[in-house]
Amino acid sequence: MTNPINDESMKKNLRASIFSADGFLGNDNRSPEEIIAADEQAMKERGIELRELVKLLKSAYQIARDALGVEVNLRPGITAVFYESMGRIPSPFLGDGVFEKGEVVIIETQTGLQLVLTPLGIHLIEKYHFFQGTGCRYRIDPIVVIELLG
């Protein structure tokens, strides 16, 4: 199956728009296909299953969301806080629908290593294997996911 992310008209939606201040590519000079390929390769090399990774992300997001802004310990040394935000954001890909805007910030307290999870970010990984470009606040680096949640 062709990843719809390769569609030129879809690609332009990954740039800054009326919904996303900085877009989904950050300061990454690679194309979306190259970002996806590199992340897939990195996961393959480490034996990470996409389905398992998405499960970890969804679970962490839900645990923090249920705590309504109170810091939770996901495991020793790894905290997560949900930051509320009213409203919804549409997917950059037409037909995917809209997603809650809240975000969960996960931090490894000793190193400061951090992930910012959003429902849209998790959706982009699940449906398109797209983890977003480097330099993007919402990039969910698969290797960092495994370090923090695996």
Add this chain to the structure above:
Amino acid sequence: MGSKKYSVQINNGERTLSAQAGGSLLSVLFKNGILVPSACGGNGRCGFCRVKITEGAPDFTDSERSIISEADRLNHVRLSCQIRIFSDIKIELPTSMFKAKRFTGILEGKSVLTSEIVGLSIRLVNPEEITFVSGQYIQLRSPMYDGREISIRAYSIASLPSDKNHIELNIRFVPNGICSTWVFQHLQVGQKINFTGPYGDFHLSESNAPAIFIAGGSGMAPFHSILRDMVKRDIRRDVTYFFGARTQTDLFYLDELNRFQRENSWFRFIPALSNEPENSDWKGERGLITDVVARHFPDCSKHEAFLCGSPGMIDSCLKVLAQGGMPKDKIYYDKFA
């Protein structure tokens, strides 16, 4: 070149518009001064421009299928931007939507309410007056700045409906948020502001049942309007207002709400802090707002509830209120969804 025209009948003939064949319903409504909320420029992405089409609806588009829930689709809810008109159609709109207008105002005041929330006071200049019901919201338009696109975001009105020449808003800073960054970092007193509104069905019901208000963060805004309006109109309905925050620094309007409580026997204000240091001087409630509500109202079956906050807070409140026996149709909320 002449083209075929069709009729768009609204609310069983309350208004009838003429539409050129192939035009979008959203654009027909806009051209006729009916400002259905929209934040994506008619691209089928934001999901705001919902109307009910009772006759003459074309098939659902992929965008509509992905944004409108199955229950709403069965209830004939459509995205007006996705509807191309190729026959006479009949639609239903909340009458309140006929009252929405474009406004230009001048920012008269900008105050820091917490480290994350600012209060804006806007004087209306064109038109000079707004008519709204406490609980309704407007759509604020941020202009282009620093390479950012124009954006449109919804904010509840915090001020009194009787002050028709002004509105107040409480705006929370969202990291990377286009509109809130503009408000926090660029918008200056004296600057022009554009918005449309009022919108929304969230308001105090006519009932006399004791009410539970629950809010967090900028969800304070509609209740700040509703409560002051109740005092002004001498509505003495029993109200308990739970406001959830992380620490004392996240509380605002505290003095005013405490004064309200002293002056109005029907009103009780219960702020609750979920992350306040244990050794602080805070003497009020501690814990998740939902737990605090459950402690105060293990049985809320005779109450009505009004909620404003993030979808996460609202979902949690719905569970707690249901456990307390409150019927679903007695819970009113606006998720800004």
